[in-house]
Amino acid sequence: MDPVRNRVDGGPSGPRPRRRFSRRNIFIYGTLFVVAVYYLLPLYVMIVTSLKGMPEIRLGNIFSPPVEITFEPWVKAWAEACTGLNCDGLSRGFWNSVRITVPSVFLSIAVASVNGYALANWRFRGADIFFTILIFGAFIPYQVMLYPIVIILREIGLYGTLWGLVLVHTIFGMPILTLLFRNYFTSLPEELFKAARVDGAGFWGIYFRIMLPMSLPIFVVAIILQVTGIWNDFLFGVIYTKPDLYPMTVQLNNIVNSVQGVKEYNVNMAATLLTGLVPLVIYFISGKLFVRGIAAGAVKG
Amino acid sequence: MAQYPRPVQLFRNLNAKIAAIPMIVTAVVIFAGGTIWTVVYSFTNSKLLPRVKWVGLDQYERLWSTSRWLISIENLMIYGVCSLIFSLVIGFMLAALLDQKIRFENTFRSIFLFPFALSFIVTGLVWQWILNPDFGVQSVIRELGWESFSFDPLYNPNIVIYGILIAGLWQGTGLIMCLMLAGLRGIDEDVWKAARVDGIPVWKTYLFIIIPMMRPVFITTLVIIASGIVRVYDLVVAQTSGGPGIASEVPAKYVYDKMFLGQNLAQGFAGSTMMLLSVLIVLIPWAYLEFGGKKRV
Structure with missing residues (x-):
């Protein structure tokens, strides 16, 4: 708004006066505050529990802050916690997850972005049929496709390997990512594409020199979406890999829900927190981009 | 083009x-x-390995006479209906509160949404700990003096599914709130002005004007929640492993167990086909409304 014009028109200017402690405000902020506490409580309990010693946990309640802060549970969760016969802690699962997530994210985004580009700018006959099946596939329960994929992976010799799981993540990431990229590329001005074609650029030339540099934001959104999604996966990890290669979530569940031994709640919570740390850090750093990612994924998908 | x-x-x-x-x-x-x-x-009697020996609908008959499957379906119904209603209502109310041009909107939104970044495994394990009757909420309230207070959903077969529901809502409501907020922001400011000029109370404006206007957002959200509910698996595995007994089993877990642990492939296939069917019941009318309608215009 132009302030000068406002004054000339005699319209209101400056912030609207509002009573700070009106009944309405107390209600709104009160409710939001209570709900916020509810949402933060589990995070707080996780942190507090992971910093206590076992004797303190047995005596006190889970909401009280630690009297004596100890980082021993964290060390133990990372390096010593046992799953079955292995006692090298969550570190193995962490590195497995890294080794799974990095190639999966790269591959799935590479495939889906080229795909979306082909669908947006180089439509060919029949493309829409396949795309529709792909989008429908996003809603089909994974359980229906689990076993056929086992057979396919076994046939090509990737069952139980890391690359088999990478392939599975690429496949199941495809619907949402293709949609994301297709919508984004469609929204770019078409004149750019036409100008590049007139200048003699081909399919890959336009992709690498024009589309890719212009759509870095959407790539960041896709990376966030995929890293959190793949890191948090449990079902595919447990089915398509062997115990040596279990991702962090599977190992975490095995550590915490193992039947043998005394339950060490502080170690369990430290392990849980460690597993949740990667997506949490990504979430709090990326902020609005994360929201954009899930909104783009959810609203359309 | x-x-x-x-x-x-x-x-x-x-x-x-x-x-x-x-x-x-x-x-x-x-x-x-x-x-x-x-x-x-799913029409064969494959056990350890898939093989073609047709048995007709035998697998489905066995499926629907297995108590574990029936409990799974019942749990999924309860979980599904409750989580649909609660996440829509809570999600919408939070979005409406955040839409009042308040301060710290971003902070509140970040707080409500952060559980969505966590995996179901992490969610399930945290709530397993909080709902632990010996150390968690129950013991804390008993310590405060209410000795007979009892809240142990994870150890009580009758209410265990609600324990899982609490965790599921904690994880998922933030997403619904975000979708609803985007929907609310998409509504023209003039609608509000008109309603205020006409002297319509705020709650009535929401109920009779805004919500009907947001119908597409609600339908999309519904489809997202519904297709998510059918898949519920990790959460149950982490929080209760289906227990106590088989009280918190869900279809996805039944299917997994039959296929990969029970060496009863065709049972698993039959179960997953039923899951597919339930999704299609929601999906096809939606797709028809969403895409079939547009083409005719």
Whole structure:
């Protein structure tokens, strides 16, 4: 708004006066505050529990802050916690997850972005049929496709390997990512594409020199979406890999829900927190981009 | 792009077709092919390995006479209906509160949404700990003096599914709130002005004007929640492993156990086919409304 014009028109200017402690405000902020506490409580309990010693946990309640802060549970969760016969802690699962997530994210985004580009700018006959099946596939329960994929992976010799799981993540990431990229590329001005074609650029030339540099934001959104999604996966990890290669979530569940031994709640919570740390850090750093990612994924998908 | 008739040539636009091969293979072989394969093999009596020996609907008869499957379905119904209602209501109310031009909107939104970044495994384990009757909420309240207070959903077969529901809502409501907030922001400011001029109370404006206007957002959200509910698996595995007994089993877990642990493949296929069917019941009318309608316009 132009302030000068406002004054000339005699319209209101400056912030609207509002009573700070009106009944309405107390209600709104009160409710939001209570709900916020509810949402933060589990995070707080996780942190507090992971910093206590076992004797303190047995005596006190889970909401009280630690009297004596100890980082021993964290060390133990990372390096010593046992799953079955292995006692090298969550570190193995962490590195497995890294080794799974990095190639999966790269591959799935590479495939889906080229795909979306082909669908947006180089439509060919029949493309829409396949795309529709792909989008429908996003809603089909994974359980229906689990076993056929086992057979396919076994046939090509990737069952139980890391690359088999990478392939599975690429496949199941495809619907949402293709949609994301297709919508984004469609929204770019078409004149750019036409100008590049007139200048003699081909399919890959336009992709690498024009589309890719212009759509870095959407790539960041896709990376966030995929890293959190793949890191948090449990079902595919447990089915398509062997115990040596279990991702962090599977190992975490095995550590915490193992039947043998005394339950060490502080170690369990430290392990849980460690597993949740990667997506949490990504979430709090990326902020609005994360929201954009899930909104783009959810609203359309 | 302009649609003009092209000569039918396989090699026209070749690069685009090569680029689309992964999509085509995924769509045809995995999504369509895999689904059909599973449905077909659910009519066989495959045990350890898939083999073609037709038994008709035997697997389905056995499925629907297994108490574990029936409990799974019942749990899924309760969980589904409750989580649908609660996440829509809570999500909408939070979005409406955040939409009041308040301060710290971003902070509140970040807090409500952060559980969504966490995996179901993490969610399940945290709530397993909080709902632990010896150390968690129950013991804390008993310590405060209410000795007979009892709240142990994870150890009580009758209410265990509500314990899982609490965790599921904690994880998922933030997403619904975000979708609703986007929907609310999409509504023209003038609607509000008109309602205020006419002297309509705020709650009535929401109920009779805003919510009907947000119908598409609600429908999309509904489809998202519904397709998520059918898949519930990790959460149950982490929080209760289906226990106590089989009180918190869900179909996805039944299917997994039959296929990969129980060496009873065809049972698993039959179960997953039922899951597919339940999704299709929601999906087809939606797709018809969403896409079928547009084409006619």
